[in-house]
Amino acid sequence: MVTTIAPSRGGDALEFSRANGDLLVLTHIYTSTLVLGIGALFGMLQGFSRANWIVMPAWFDYYRMLTAHGVLMALVFTTFFITGFFTYSVYHTIPRVRSTRLGWIGYCVMLVGTVMAAVAILDGSASVLYTFYAPLKASPLFYFGATLLVAGTWFVAADVFLNVAWFKKQHPNERIPLPAFIAACTLTMWIIATLGVVAEMGLLIPWSLGWTSGIDVGLTRMFFWYFGHPLVYFWIMAAYAIWYTVVPATFGGRIFSDGLTRLAFVMLLLLSTPVGLHHQFLDPGISAGWKWLHTVTTYGVIIPSFMTAFAIFATFELAARKAGRRGFIGVVRWLPWKNPVFAGPALGMILFIFGGFGGIVNNSYSMDVLVHNTMWIVGHFHITVGGPAALTFIGATYGLVPALTGRTLFAPRLALIQVYTWFVGMAIMSTSMHWAGLLGSPRRTADVSYFGAQGAATWHPQMVGAAVGGTIVALSVLMFIIVATGTFLTDRSAEVRPAFGFAATNEDALETPPVLDRLGRWGVLALALAVLAYAGPVTQQIQAHAYLAPGMRTW
Amino acid sequence: MHVHRQERIWMTFGLAMLVIFLAVITTAAVVDGFVPPSHVQSIDPTKVAQTPPFDHPGLRKVADGAYEAYYVARIFSFTPASIEVPVGSRVTFYVTSADVEHGFSIPETGVNTMVTPGWVSQVSHTFKERGTFLLVCNEYCGSGHQMMAAKVEVK
Numbered sequence: 071m072v073t074t075i076a077p078s079r080g081g082d083a084l085e086f087s088r089a090n091g092d093l094l095v096l097t098h099i100y101t102s103t104l105v106l107g108i109g110a111l112f113g114m115l116q117g118f119s120r121a122n123w124i125v126m127p128a129w130f131d132y133y134r135m136l137t138a139h140g141v142l143m144a145l146v147f148t149t150f151f152i153t154g155f156f157t158y159s160v161y162h163t164i165p166r167v168r169s170t171r172l173g174w175i176g177y178c179v180m181l182v183g184t185v186m187a188a189v190a191i192l193d194g195s196a197s198v199l200y201t202f203y204a205p206l207k208a209s210p211l212f213y214f215g216a217t218l219l220v221a222g223t224w225f226v227a228a229d230v231f232l233n234v235a236w237f238k239k240q241h242p243n244e245r246i247p248l249p250a251f252i253a254a255c256t257l258t259m260w261i262i263a264t265l266g267v268v269a270e271m272g273l274l275i276p277w278s279l280g281w282t283s284g285i286d287v288g289l290t291r292m293f294f295w296y297f298g299h300p301l302v303y304f305w306i307m308a309a310y311a312i313w314y315t316v317v318p319a320t321f322g323g324r325i326f327s328d329g330l331t332r333l334a335f336v337m338l339l340l341l342s343t344p345v346g347l348h349h350q351f352l353d354p355g356i357s358a359g360w361k362w363l364h365t366v367t368t369y370g371v372i373i374p375s376f377m378t379a380f381a382i383f384a385t386f387e388l389a390a391r392k393a394g395r396r397g398f399i400g401v402v403r404w405l406p407w408k409n410p411v412f413a414g415p416a417l418g419m420i421l422f423i424f425g426g427f428g429g430i431v432n433n434s435y436s437m438d439v440l441v442h443n444t445m446w447i448v449g450h451f452h453i454t455v456g457g458p459a460a461l462t463f464i465g466a467t468y469g470l471v472p473a474l475t476g477r478t479l480f481a482p483r484l485a486l487i488q489v490y491t492w493f494v495g496m497a498i499m500s501t502s503m504h505w506a507g508l509l510g511s512p513r514r515t516a517d518v519s520y521f522g523a524q525g526a527a528t529w530h531p532q533m534v535g536a537a538v539g540g541t542i543v544a545l546s547v548l549m550f551i552i553v554a555t556g557t558f559l560t561d562r563s564a565e566v567r568p569a570f571g572f573a574a575t576n577e578d579a580l581e582t583p584p585v586l587d588r589l590g591r592w593g594v595l596a597l598a599l600a601v602l603a604y605a606g607p608v609t610q611q612i613q614a615h616a617y618l619a620p621g622m623r624t625w
Numbered sequence: 626m627h628v629h630r631q632e633r634i635w636m637t638f639g640l641a642m643l644v645i646f647l648a649v650i651t652t653a654a655v656v657d658g659f660v661p662p663s664h665v666q667s668i669d670p671t672k673v674a675q676t677p678p679f680d681h682p683g684l685r686k687v688a689d690g691a692y693e694a695y696y697v698a699r700i701f702s703f704t705p706a707s708i709e710v711p712v713g714s715r716v717t718f719y720v721t722s723a724d725v726e727h728g729f730s731i732p733e734t735g736v737n738t739m740v741t742p743g744w745v746s747q748v749s750h751t752f753k754e755r756g757t758f759l760l761v762c763n764e765y766c767g768s769g770h771q772m773m774a775a776k777v778e779v780k
Contacts, residue, residue, distance in 0.1 A: 131768065133765065133767075133770070136765075197768075199765050203725075203726045203764075203765075204726075205725055205726075205742060206726070206766075206767070286743070287670075287726065287741050287742050287743050288741055288744060291726075291741070327626070327627070329626035330626070330632075333626075350739075351661040352661055352662055352739045353663075353739045353741060353744075354662065354663070354664050354665070354666070354738070354739065354740075354741055354744035354745060354746040354747070355664075355667070355741065355743070355744040356663060356665070357663055357665060358654070358660045358661065358663040361661060361663060362650075362651070362654065365647070365650060366647060369643050369646060369647060370643070372639050372640075372642065372643045373636070373639060373640070373643070376635060376638075376639035377632075377636065380631075380632050384629075384632075430646070434646070434650060435650045435659075435660075435661060436650065436654060436659035436660060438661060439661060439662070439735050439736075439737045439738075440737070442737050442763075443728050443730065443737070443739075443763040443764055444730075444732075444763065509732065509733065510730065510732020510733050511732070512728070512730060512732075512763035513763065514763075514765040514770070515761075515763075515765075515770060515771045516771045517771045518771070520759060520761065520771075520774050521774075523759045524757060525732055525733070525758065525759035526759060581626055581627070582626060583626060610665070614665055614667055616667070617667055617668065617669045617670060617743045618743075619670045619671075619724075619725075619742040619743055622724055624700050624724070624725055624766060624767025624768065624769075625767045625768040
């Protein structure tokens, strides 16, 4: 199928750049699709284990599978899709004869890292879950693999930054094209966030190699969550990118406001990193005051979230009004619910409303004790990364693959059924998980019967509900794999190359204040905020605590 | 850059929510003391068994209806495995880990804290109802994590 992509169709530079990047983007998309398939199978088996339907065999035990599921879904599936989509966003909006070498190097480094981490997990030497909390000590291969996965994304980011810089040099009086701006803004956030990984790996790798004898557990946890929360925003910002710029194009709508979109992303950049302590509300060794400070900064995300909600619904309403539709029902019915490129992200938006409510609870400082490390949290991130983010990426894949291959989608009806079954399955699974969490059922536990303890008995019905919902989601992923690989394997060339384009804005982009495009400055400010928010807690960790813990393999 | 009037109203609503949430949380923290467990006290995780009071983990009565309970978390059990307190008792739990990261949670009571090697965690609760409460480790600690549990009997 690769041969269907001409290296160049002659013509203008934009055409050339498209042809150049298409194979790269397609490789990213199919890698993420494959990873989603494997991860979903593991997820379903976890549901079966916790419902006491099966017991995983010793050669592939629950925690090894849980590590694989978490790493593949949270770190690999999302990262490959997002870096691929942002490469597309830049290549298709900045007309330039370019080399894709940097992009390919990035992809290969990410892939090598993923394979290394996967080998370590599958051979049982890294059952440390995706959070790899020290002093659980995985084999060095796992830490090196994870580091390379992140290092690869830096090459992709460099490629994006260089293209944006080239555009600004060529067009000093123009605004960066909006999709390219969003890509560069999100990746600026990502670079700042992954500095936490660099710091943590700086402690973990020498320790895993036996060069240092002990590890400061509190400090590694703090570095991890410095990265861990912006990781969540990385998924959400990519989903927002698609909601703002791609979704309107599916019904001929326009982006509500160029300037407000840029402002929302700049705010997300600033508010992504100074917030991580809300994952450590129940940690000893961190004063309550620092935790309160991070509660405040975390709530700041309400502002760009509200702006986004307004812009998305305004886009829907303005387009529907143009078509002569009025009222809430009229607008909703008019939208293209039978197009999976629209329905995927739109169903994700519905799930995200509940994800947002749950997030407010999690961040509520003292209320967090009721849900921390319970199944509630698992329900929360499945209705956020497993809802809006994954459904948006899947919907976008249904648009990207035909556009990149020039083929029509294989079994488009199945694609439509797929997004709706995912929505239903995820709603059932997540509701069950939230409920089990409110009853106190712990997360990350192979079997929650506790030898028939009275308190644990109340959790079983919810665990069955989660397993049923999880099965529906896994079947949905199977449909997704069938559609994606079917499009790859069968020759269904379209008469007109299917489009996956970005919508135009309502207003003239030149009305946008130029200062919003100064991503370098915003990046420095974001870094300064992160340093301000973390200087105190990190100093406290280092000053109050001289004890190091030896590494252990407890699995 | 034009900001629509309806958007101004909507954003004012969002900002008001933000202010209200923070006011409620801050008031609850300052006035009622609803603060997440944030005890700052370090301990050498390799010498827990020799460090008082964790060299003799267990329940201590400090006054009528007031207890202190010292726990050591270690793969894959808690010491003590069971404690018994009269109904209405206020129990302050002190927990530390002798090996890896653990959790310390008594479902449906609000007792919930991380147990990090190198630190002592502290959390208090008044048991107002009789019964047998399950105490579980709610952070993954290894292959036997699902077996790591203890009991609190309230008579």
